Amino acid sequence: MSRRSLERKELSRLEVTRLYLERTKRLNPLLNAYVTLTEERALADAARAEQEIQRGLYRGPLHGIPFSIKDNLATNGVRTTAGSKILDDWVPDHDATVVKRLKDAGAIVLGKTNMHEWALGGTTINPFYGTTRNPWDTERIAGGSSGGSAVAVAAGMCLASIGTDSAQSVRNPASMCGIVGLKPTYGRVSQYGTVPGTGAYSTNHTGVLTRTVEDCAWVLQMIAGDDDNDPQSSQESVPNYAQSLGREVRGLRIGLLRGFFDEHMASEVRENFTQAMETLKQLGMQVEEVTTPHINLIPAIKVCTSRVENAAAHDPYLRTRARDYSKQTLYSYISALLTPATTYVMAQRARRLVCDEFDELLKRVQLLVLPTIPFPVPSIEECQSGVIEIDGKKIKRQDARGGLESLCCIPFNVTGLPAISVCCGFSKSGMPMGMQIAGGAFQEDLVLRVAQAYERATEWYKLRPKLTV
Amino acid sequence: MEDQIRKLNQEYGFNLSEDEIQLIAQRTAEFERLFQCLYKVDLAGMTPLLKFDREPS
Numbered sequence: 001m002s003r004r005s006l007e008r009k010e011l012s013r014l015e016v017t018r019l020y021l022e023r024t025k026r027l028n029p030l031l032n033a034y035v036t037l038t039e040e041r042a043l044a045d046a047a048r049a050e051q052e053i054q055r056g057l058y059r060g061p062l063h064g065i066p067f068s069i070k071d072n073l074a075t076n077g078v079r080t081t082a083g084s085k086i087l088d089d090w091v092p093d094h095d096a097t098v099v100k101r102l103k104d105a106g107a108i109v110l111g112k113t114n115m116h117e118w119a120l121g122g123t124t125i126n127p128f129y130g131t132t133r134n135p136w137d138t139e140r141i142a143g144g145s146s147g148g149s150a151v152a153v154a155a156g157m158c159l160a161s162i163g164t165d166s167a168q169s170v171r172n173p174a175s176m177c178g179i180v181g182l183k184p185t186y187g188r189v190s191q192y193g194t195v196p197g198t199g200a201y202s203t204n205h206t207g208v209l210t211r212t213v214e215d216c217a218w219v220l221q222m223i224a225g226d227d228d229n230d231p232q233s234s235q236e237s238v239p240n241y242a243q244s245l246g247r248e249v250r251g252l253r254i255g256l257l258r259g260f261f262d263e264h265m266a267s268e269v270r271e272n273f274t275q276a277m278e279t280l281k282q283l284g285m286q287v288e289e290v291t292t293p294h295i296n297l298i299p300a301i302k303v304c305t306s307r308v309e310n311a312a313a314h315d316p317y318l319r320t321r322a323r324d325y326s327k328q329t330l331y332s333y334i335s336a337l338l339t340p341a342t343t344y345v346m347a348q349r350a351r352r353l354v355c356d357e358f359d360e361l362l363k364r365v366q367l368l369v370l371p372t373i374p375f376p377v378p379s380i381e382e383c384q385s386g387v388i389e390i391d392g393k394k395i396k397r398q399d400a401r402g403g404l405e406s407l408c409c410i411p412f413n414v415t416g417l418p419a420i421s422v423c424c425g426f427s428k429s430g431m432p433m434g435m436q437i438a439g440g441a442f443q444e445d446l447v448l449r450v451a452q453a454y455e456r457a458t459e460w461y462k463l464r465p466k467l468t469v
Numbered sequence: 470m471e472d473q474i475r476k477l478n479q480e481y482g483f484n485l486s487e488d489e490i491q492l493i494a495q496r497t498a499e500f501e502r503l504f505q506c507l508y509k510v511d512l513a514g515m516t517p518l519l520k521f522d523r524e525p526s
Contacts, residue, residue: 297507300504318483331492335493338473339500339504343507
């Protein structure tokens with residue numbers, strides 16, 4: 001259900017919240033999308049929202065809308081684990097800015113969603129809180145690290161969710177679950193209240209997961225903007241995103257981005273993406289292949305900066321609770337401690353080079369497109385074995401660059417440019433696939449406009465997973 | 470590499486086994502190989518991008 005269709009139904013906000021909570025309690029044992037449900041608070045907030053609306057105190061389009069929040073965003077009085085054993089009993093005394101802004105807009109928080117341990121991976125196979133399962137096929141991964149958020153939206157266990165994205169973590173699960181996932185420009189949405197060490201300082205972003213592009217625009221509207229608590233947040237003014245939807249897309253110049261991520265692109269993804277390009281052309285856009293001179297540096301820049309920055313954030317826990325990390329996470333941080341400072345600085349110098357080249361490219365084309373994930377959604381079993389099959393070839397899912405599923409997403413973490421994933425079809429196994437649309441800094445309005453034009457032209461977003469619980 | 474890991478093991482109190490030290494050493498070597506490209510590119514005139522103030526395009 002989208003926000004618009006919900007508003008068309010003449011249900012009270014309290015009835016809506018009850019329906020979502022009942023559905024969530026029915027589905028969560030199967031999908032493991034939520035780690036904490038805040039039922040009592042949600043019902044109290046929904047009752048208050050209903051009273052306010054009846055008294056004419058309408059706060060706007062998110063008033064009474066049921067949300068979920070990724071479990072690495074601080075929620076006042078509600079446990080916030082970051083998918084970790086170390087924080088399994090941490091109850092913050094403050095809200096993350098994004099949570100506060102949603103509450104101020106009247107949104108109803110239903111609970112906290114499962115995630116990859118410390119947001120350090122793209123599967124949401126979590127050793128402490130269990131595996132989150134994909135609602136399109138529960139034997140397959142949900143993606144990650146915001147896997148619980150994507151599943152909650154896709155399975156109708158909330159209307160929208162807030163996630164974080166340091167390498168892929170909003171767009172990857174959005175793609176794998178067939179929904180919309182937006183990583184805005186760096187600084188567009190405050191990161192205050194994000195658990196330190198769940199996303200590197202240089203590349204982390206707060207993002208939005210919704211059923212439709214229009215919903216995404218409304219949520220972004222409410223959470224975007226400068227924040228005194230976040231020195232990295234931008235003072236750039238926030239435009240009216242919903243107003244840009246539906247405007248002309250004819251004549252826009254689109255660059256089909258080529259680079260290192262093409263190496264593991266499955267034929268099914270290529271075929272599907274070719275169809276998506278045809279749709280953009282039919283909508284009147286001009287598509288050409290593009291790249292940048294040093295695009296192949298991106299994995300090294302991303303891995304070096306993120307790992308070092310994350311390890312620095314984890315230093316106190318590494319000294320006191322090292323064995324409360326999963327082995328894979330612990331080994332990753334120990335290895336990061338061995339990265340020379342000179343290498344980190346070289347990576348940040350190379351990042352400037354790459355950013356300059358992307359800015360230059362975006363003077364020639366207005367938007368960039370590429371698949372969100374290079375291969376169809378793998379099974380949980382494949383991910384646990386560490387080997388996935390692409391076009392009949394067995395390939396290690398992870399190498400020094402990280403999970404291969406992140407490769408198409410990381411260019412926009414390194415450059416900080418806004419990128420959205422929208423569903424662009426289904427694999428032969430019936431799993432959703434996503435297309436990324438990225439734009440220049442603070443051009444979320446243009447990104448959303450083209451994403452919605454594509455969404456409306458194809459209507460993949462109307463398909464729902466069949467869940468029989 | 471193994472000696473550096475042993476030093477960290479002592480300093481941080483990780484209590485790593487010898488097998489774990491070998492595994493971490495192997496992974497660290499893989500990362501070093503990945504990072505080599507950063508030293509092969511001409512970065513003359515490029516200052517580190519340490520604070521990310523994005524300007525509107």
